[in-house]
Amino acid sequence: MERERFQSLCQTLRPDLVRFAFWLARDPALAEDLVQETLLRAWKAQDSLKDEAAAKSWLLTIVRREYARSFERKRLVTVDLDELVIQEDPGLARREDAELDALRAALFKLADEYREPLVLQVLMGYSTAEIAAELGLTTAAVLTRLFRARKQLRALCGEDTSGDPEE
């Protein structure tokens, strides 16, 4: 791929990469680091990207690997959820209504195994099959996680869940 085309592609996808990294790590600074490392690795390995249509998936996979590496390097900043919601994220605590704040706080509390497929589906527009391929799960397992993710989120947000089905 041409260098300029590659740069343009990264430019187009970068906002989503940062958002994905943020919701993965729940830490804006770490999200930036992850994306920087991702772009750096992508830059070095750009010849391995044969199909431009696969660029987004390729980059998201690198973000996930970088996130996993951050555990290996033991440099992961632990996050106090309450502090994250109240203080650190003026980043996220914009002047929006209470419903959005509650939803944001609930997302922070959601377990990684539920938050990640949900972010891939809602934010990245991935299909169930694509999420399954990315996470190495069956489609049935992905559907179960997405179902549980929304059930938990709705309950955490105080939504009326009386009509929600049991598992």
Add this chain to the structure above:
Amino acid sequence: MTIDCASYRRALLADPQAATPELDAHRAACPDCAAWTTRLHGFEGRLARVLAAAPAGTAVDAAVAQRDADASPGAAPRGEAPVSLAERRNRRSRPGRPVRRGWLAAAASVLVALALVMSLWLAAPHASLARDVVAHMAGEPQAWARTTTPVGAAQLERALKEAQVELAPSAPLVSYAQACRFRGHLVPHLVVQTPGGPVTVMVLVHERVSKPVSFEEGGYRGMLVPDGPHGSLAVLVRTRDADTRTVRDTAEEVRAALRWQG
């Protein structure tokens, strides 16, 4: 095959955009589930807005702020990146935060990354406008239904009236039309049905872009397209529904069908 309420709701909690003949038939026949679905879509819209919001202080917000400066037609080109990688890292460094890597590797990495980041800054498109368009999509998930039923002529006229624009008969089938508040103005928000799937078109009378700009963000891919002196069009699809070619072709079709009255 028919499904019961629990199965229907289980399927939609896993994927609120799921659409099969069985699900559609159940929703049409069950008022309780139809009302529940409306509430779920409202929740889903809020969820999409929260997820799409850029964490302030991160590269997204910084880049968007700079791109705002670049976005106006005729903006002077910048000679240097506004903030270096090292400076950005210093700004957000925390006491006791461990150093990431060794010196030589770090120096080499920073240089390469800096070159890449600078080139990305300098290639900046109209990201904040695209982001606002995508954020607007989250509030109206019901607009994306695949259908062959056109919106009523009166509804279409109301949606277009404020922008002083009409659609020629050659336009693709319009299944959804609303006049929506966007950046302080009422703008037509249309969904047209194409062989490649539903495509949203917003007629942004008050927003100008200097050249066509592609974006892919928040589960959507689209284009901002200038339309002479009249403003611009935002044309987008859900990434799961359609490809870039559908966006490009629809943009051309709609632009050719627009008749400006003002």
